[in-house]
Amino acid sequence: MLDKYKIYSFPDFKKARIKINAPFSRRNYQKGEDDLSLLKGKKVYIRTYGCQANIRDEEIMLGILKEFGMKETSKKEEADLVILNTCAVRENAEEKVYGEIGSLKPIKKLHPQMKIALCGCMALEPPIVEKILKTYPHIDFMFGTHDIAKLPIFLKRAFIDDEKFVDILSSSGEVVENLPSTRKEKFKAFVNIMYGCDKFCSYCIVPSTRGRERSRALRDVLKECEQLVKDGYLDITLLGQNVNAYGKDLKDGTNFALLLEEVAKTGVKRLRFITSHPFDFDDALIEVIAKYDNIMKYIHLPVQSGSSKVLKAMNRRYDREGYLSLVRKIKEKIPHVALSSDIIVGFPGESEEDFLDTLSLVEEVEYASLFTFIYSPRPFTPATIMQNQISDEIKHERFNRLSKTSEKIIERLSTAMVGKTYDVLIEEVSKKDPRFVSGYTEEFKLVHVEGDASLIGKIIKVKIIASHTYSLIGERVDG
Ligand code: SAH
Ligand code: SF4
Ligand code: F3S
Numbered sequence: 001m002l003d004k005y006k007i008y009s010f011p012d013f014k015k016a017r018i019k020i021n022a023p024f025s026r027r028n029y030q031k032g033e034d035d036l037s038l039l040k041g042k043k044v045y046i047r048t049y050g051c052q053a054n055i056r057d058e059e060i061m062l063g064i065l066k067e068f069g070m071k072e073t074s075k076k077e078e079a080d081l082v083i084l085n086t087c088a089v090r091e092n093a094e095e096k097v098y099g100e101i102g103s104l105k106p107i108k109k110l111h112p113q114m115k116i117a118l119c120g121c122m123a124l125e126p127p128i129v130e131k132i133l134k135t136y137p138h139i140d141f142m143f144g145t146h147d148i149a150k151l152p153i154f155l156k157r158a159f160i161d162d163e164k165f166v167d168i169l170s171s172s173g174e175v176v177e178n179l180p181s182t183r184k185e186k187f188k189a190f191v192n193i194m195y196g197c198d199k200f201c202s203y204c205i206v207p208s209t210r211g212r213e214r215s216r217a218l219r220d221v222l223k224e225c226e227q228l229v230k231d232g233y234l235d236i237t238l239l240g241q242n243v244n245a246y247g248k249d250l251k252d253g254t255n256f257a258l259l260l261e262e263v264a265k266t267g268v269k270r271l272r273f274i275t276s277h278p279f280d281f282d283d284a285l286i287e288v289i290a291k292y293d294n295i296m297k298y299i300h301l302p303v304q305s306g307s308s309k310v311l312k313a314m315n316r317r318y319d320r321e322g323y324l325s326l327v328r329k330i331k332e333k334i335p336h337v338a339l340s341s342d343i344i345v346g347f348p349g350e351s352e353e354d355f356l357d358t359l360s361l362v363e364e365v366e367y368a369s370l371f372t373f374i375y376s377p378r379p380f381t382p383a384t385i386m387q388n389q390i391s392d393e394i395k396h397e398r399f400n401r402l403s404k405t406s407e408k409i410i411e412r413l414s415t416a417m418v419g420k421t422y423d424v425l426i427e428e429v430s431k432k433d434p435r436f437v438s439g440y441t442e443e444f445k446l447v448h449v450e451g452d453a454s455l456i457g458k459i460i461k462v463k464i465i466a467s468h469t470y471s472l473i474g475e476r477v478d479g
Contacts, residue, residue: 005133008167011124011144013380015170016208017200022249024214028178031067032152039155040069045079047100050087052239052274053210054120056181056190057148058085061119063180064151072182077107079114081158086120088205090376094122101136108138115140115158119148121209123168125379133166141165145210146172149179172196172211177220187425187457188235189228193221193259197241199277201304202315202386203347205378206241213242215250218259225263234425234459235270238263243273244280257284264292269459270425270442271295275302278326279317290334297334298368298443301327302342306361307354310347313386320361327365338368338413338443345402346375346395348386355398359405368413368443370406374399407469414467417445421477424462426455438471446471 044065048058061083062072073079084100087093101118108114116139122128123144132139141158143150146169157163175195183189196211197204225236238260240246247254256273264271271294278301289295305311308319318326330337343358362370374395377384422441430436430448437451441462448471449462462474 004137004164006163006165008165009169010166011126011129011168012170013126013208016124016211017380018171019198020171020173020212022214022251024249025174026217027174027176029149029176029180030152032156034152034156034160036068036152036155036159038159039065042070042080043073043078044070044081044083045073045076046083046085047076048085048120049093049096050085050089050121052190052237053145053192053195053241054085054087055184056192056239057120057145059181059183059190060148060179061085061151062182064148065155066182067180068152068155076104077111082114082116084116084118084120086118086122088121088125088128088209088378090373090378092376094128097122101132101139105136105138117154117158118142119144121145121205124170124209125205127379129166129168142168144168144170146170149176170208170211172214175214175216177216185427187233187427188237189233190237190239191221191224191228192216192240193238193243193256193273194240194246198245199242199279199317200315202313203344203375203378203381203383205381208380210241213245213249215246215248215254217250218247218254218262221259222262222266225266225268229266229268232457233268234457235272236263236268238271238273240273241275242277242280244276244282244285255284256280257282257288260285260295261288261292264288264295267294269294272298274300276300278303278323281326281330283329286330286333296442296444297336298338298340299330300340300342301330303361303365304342304344305347305350305354306343306358307350308357310350310354313349314344314347314383320357324361324364336443338445339365340369340371340444341365341367342371342373343402344373344375345398346390348375348383348390349388350375350390350398355401359402362402362405362409366409366413367406368445369410370402372399372402372406411467411469414445414469414472417464417472418467419464421461421463422447422474423459424449424474425459426451426457428456429453447474448472449474449476451476 246256426439461478466473
């Protein structure tokens with residue numbers, strides 16, 4: 001099967017991790033000269049896995065496809081083009097994709113004209129690309145996270161030249177602007193402020209799949225946010241793997257605190273950002289968050305472990321004390337701040353004592369929400385070959401204990417919200433009960449309140465009357 005594919009470029013883990021010197025080149029997106037009018041009216045089904053970076057990539061791909069007259073469908077059976085936008089962060093993320101690839105085989109048999117593409121972070125893993133070439137010949141083409149702006153070229157190759165191919169760049173030294181995009185939501189928007197990650201945590205594949213940290217120019221981010229505000233968006237989330245490193249590569253003094261302040265001044269009702277790495281979280285940033293009412297007092301600040309020994313092995317660049325003193329400073333300067341975190345259990349060498357350190361840190365910080373992950377060895381990352389890998393049994397047992405601890409804290413914090421009044425941005429009619437609508441408080445707490453679809457897109461005052469740990473029930477207090 002191998003010879004049926006044309007290989008334009010093949011991923012390479014070594015290349016993906018090489019440092020590229022800033023400043024990075026910038027260019028505007030080009031639609032290209034090719035006549036792609038045969039795409040008009042064709043249907044695309046995109047399935048996205050993973051984080052907000054991938055969700056935003058999906059919006060950009062949809063934007064490009066719609067420029068050629070393609071329409072989105074939620075039924076893969078009727079699609080002319082299927083795109084699997086994949087995630088590689090843990091093994092179970094990849095298993096889901098293999099399940100989807102398998103389910104597409106009989107569909108493609110019935111609809112042989114259908115083209116199937118695989119992109120996203122899994123495409124950056126050479127062993128995976130090889131496996132797909134050998135085992136899943138119904139995949140027509142593969143491209144990576146750095147290649148999205150080349151979609152018009154890929155469409156020509158697939159639909160006009162009837163080519164099967166692999167075109168996956170392992171690194172990128174550029175930032176592409178003026179990308180079309182079709183946003184998935186009407187009131188909430190994600191805005192990329194930077195791409196890639198230079199932190200190289202020892203367990204993480206992301207620096208190999210997303211490349212080096214590259215910041216968008218401040219004026220470009222600002223322009224996009226100003227337009228979103230004009231278009232009626234109420235909630236903007238600035239995106240980056242490590243937003244606090246924003247601007248470092250621009251080498252002109254621009255930094256994240258400065259950018260955040262400029263975006264806050266656009267007057268957007270709710271401004272958020274993910275993800276913050278504790279290492280680069282400075283006092284100037286804390287001050288800006290405290291100063292602007294429209295910057296949400298919710299900070300996702302992943303700790304990964306509560307043990308300094310494990311944090312060192314993870315290459316996180318801070319220790320337990322450093323993290324806790326940052327948290328104390330944030331809580332002091334920003335009263336009522338809600339913190340959330342990611343934690344990995346079962347990292348190689350994590351002892352029971354290390355794990356207890358994690359539990360006690362979680363108790364001390366009192367996270368309003370917590371994402372717990374079981375350590376998953378990733379190819380070509382240093383942790384994969386570390387001694388003392390932890391058994392699945394212990395990993396699961398620690399996962400359950402941590403989840404219980406976190407749930408108790410969240411229950412406590414949620415109960416304390418009862419009787420108080422919060423601003424809630426209503427997003428949808430409740431899925432469970434159509435008499436209710438649902439939305440989020442500034443601190444990202446899900447609230448259900450009696451009301452109808454006319455409230456969607458409005459920020460209303462809600463008094464909390466009951467708590468169900470992960471969601472709250474409230475009643476309107478502003479008429
Ligand atoms: N840049 C962000 C998010 C990275 S991926 C950050 O640094 O926080 C999201 C989360 O997945 C990470 O925070 C980490 O908790 C988890 N993760 C990453 N690699 C993992 C692995 N190999 N096994 C288990 N969890 C992992
Ligand atoms: Fe991965 Fe660490 Fe970068 Fe986050 S900061 S994406 S965990 S390498
Ligand atoms: Fe997954 Fe890639 Fe995001 S590995 S978590 S989709 S950066």
